Amino acid sequence: MSKSKVDTIQSSFVPLNIENVDTDQIIPARFLKGTTRDGFGKNLFRDWRYENDDEAKPRPGFVLNQPEYHGKILVAGKNFGCGSSREHAAWSILDYGFTAVVSSFFADIFKNNALNNGVLPVTVSEFFLQKIFEQDNEATLTINLPNQTIVIDTTGAKESFEINAYKKECLLKGYDDIDYLLSIKNDIEVFEKTQQY
């Protein structure tokens, strides 16, 4: 499934200053029963967003219910996305409208799932993460994927981040793994024909 391309993202952000956010919080298992990838955003962080699972009763203390916080970037505490392999976690984040997640540490499977769905995981130092959390709701971040840098626009603080070169190319082109393979199909066929066994 091809996705929209990720390049440079400049946006305000939603701070979720909690560590070990697990996939059951991102999207509780009872909402996993779709057989397509769409529509999961409305259940993102469902049990933190609503009292007793009731959409009429939002919890005012939760950041997604605070209109002053919005944007395309989610900033979260260490070990984000631990727990299950449900790709729905990445789908719900994307479907809600986030294109990047910033944290000081990501769980392995979540990171892969995010990359496969056009959500950019940006790993920053704990120090830089705390700097972001110190900003107010007017602040914006600029994430530059080609240069692999993230900047807090208000202070100019900057850090670079790591990303697998292949995944970077996929994100820039809006490819998933299969799109990528199809894009080099000719090369693969040539290779197959010229290979001696």
Place this chain on the structure above:
Amino acid sequence: VATADHNVPTIEQHLPIKEELGRVQVETLKKNCATHEIELYGLGHPYQGIVHVIGPELGITQPGMTIVCGDSHTSTHGAFGAIAFGIGTSEVEMVFATQCLLQSKPKQMRININGELKKGVLSKDIVLYILSKISSSGATGYAVEYAGSTISNLSMEARMTVCNMSIEMGARCGLIAPDETTFKYIHGRAFAPKGTDWVHALQYWQTLKSDEDALFDEEININAAAIEPMITYGTNPGMGVGVNGLVPSEKEMDEKERASFIKAMNYMGIAPGGAIKGQKIDYVFIGSCTNSRIEDLRLVADFVKGKQKSDDVEVWVVPGSKQVEQQAIAEGIDKIFSAAGFQLRQPGCSACLGMNEDKIPAGKYCISTSNRNFEGRQGAGSRTLLASPLMAAAAAITGRVTDVSEML
């Protein structure tokens, strides 16, 4: 092969699934398997069950294999010396399309456990103990090998329990070198190699171990005698203590963790700094891909024989597969359970994840042999305490968190 596990009900499985979305999912699976000629062990099939129980049970899981599945507890199969890990839906698509998956090399960790386990201590306690020491992200980015005399002395089923929870430490996969115990377990199972194939397979499997002088990025040593029956008090599997220990206090947390800790304790309704023993329990769940195999059921049955569950607890025992269920019935375990007031249900993931009809109500405490105690994992607002099957059975009898070793 494919099977139906996460979303199936565990009572009256012969009837259509009541929940609309769950039914659509199971039916989509059926249709897709038929179109693409994939063998499906659906509801009613004698091989149906939780994927991580039936793979080993049928002899499909074998040493040296690379096994992937769209479920994070695929690490279970590592108990056979297979590289087994969970993948997301897009990666499953990739595997179906190409049989290949791009992976980066993980770092390597070895956890050595040596010595005799104390009375009442099971392999579940070993893994909860490791988690309490290294935390729920302690092995992120690593492939973990479990080794040492304690591990070699474990049965296959007990080894699976340990490997099952590798993912709870963040590990990519967890494995144990195959040995005689492994080979004996596989021999004669439905999909195990037969005749000369078996001889060849065995020759190959015997080579599958770490070199004597292998170097690991990290090595951890654990003394088995130090492990008590474990119980978790918080909302990730790393938040566990020995049953006679104390829940940590706020003061012991470093500053950054404090907020998460307080949030967890408020959710659980458990006082920091106090004892966990004596905590009131409302539900007992014995099941899940961690602890729903025949040995688990036998251990529990031996323990509860002649005892009665406490009046105010509800006890669900959910076998991991149809075969486990049938075996339990053949051994008369079902009768022991019903005499004790334990409900033996039909195979599936059940209350492990609150995705089917088995859910724990908000605010209620459930001692569970599953692998995750995340907020809302067993149903919105549910409070999960993870423990071994014996600890769960003990709590079923007393209605409280109890040190099972005092009852043996």
